[in-house]
Every structure is written in structure tokens, then in C-alpha cells.
Amino acid sequence: MVVGASFDTVEEQKAFADEQGFTYSLLSDPDRVMGAAYEAVRPADDPIAAFPFRYxxxxxxxxxxxxxxxxxxxxxxxxxxxxxxxxxxxxx
Structure with a gap:
């Protein structure tokens, strides 16, 4: 099973998946709870802190x-x- 995740909203994830033709699930983590658990949240002072580390x-x-x-x-x-x-x- 393949699952993707990002800090985007459910609506943003759906639009992205539809645009890309993804057939697997994308998880929405706008509160970064899952990202923190998987150590994917960048430090607040990082210029691209809005984006998770890519693991x-x-x-x-x-x-x-x-x-x-x-x-x-x-x-x-x-x-x-x-x-x-x-x-x-x-x-x-």
C-alpha cells in the first residue's frame, strides 16, 4: 500500500491527486501532528518551514x-x- 501525506488541506490534497492522476490515498496533516511524529516538520526559522522534510x-x-x-x-x-x-x- 502506498500513502502520501503533506501539510495541505483535504481539499488541496484532492485537487493535487486529481491533477496528478494519483490512485493512492493522500493524508492531510495541516496541524502537523503526524509530521511531528515522523520528524518531518522543519524548524520555524527555516525559509521553507511551510513544507515538510521529504521522507x-x-x-x-x-x-x-x-x-x-x-x-x-x-x-x-x-x-x-x-x-x-x-x-x-x-x-x-
């Missing part, structure tokens, strides 16, 4: 975080997706 998490069947992938590095989206998919396949 992907692989969640194990027992609900624990099995792996964290940092998309804040110089990776492209395709490289990031390839890394995550390769890791998932290696665990299967």
Missing part, C-alpha cells in the same frame, strides 16, 4: 518503521523510487 517510510506488517528514505538529498524522484522499490523487493 519515505517503509512500514513493517507489525506497524513499526522498517526503513526511512531521505528524499531531501540530491536524488531524483526516479532514483528515490528505484531505491525504495529495490529495498522492498529485497525484503520480499
Amino acid at each position: 519515505s517510510y517503509l512500514i513493517a506488517p507489525d506497524g513499526t518503521i522498517a526503513a526511512t528514505y531521505d528524499l531531501n538529498s540530491s536524488q531524483t524522484l526516479d532514483e528515490h523510487a528505484d531505491e525504495v522499490l529495490a529495498d522492498i523487493l529485497s525484503r520480499s
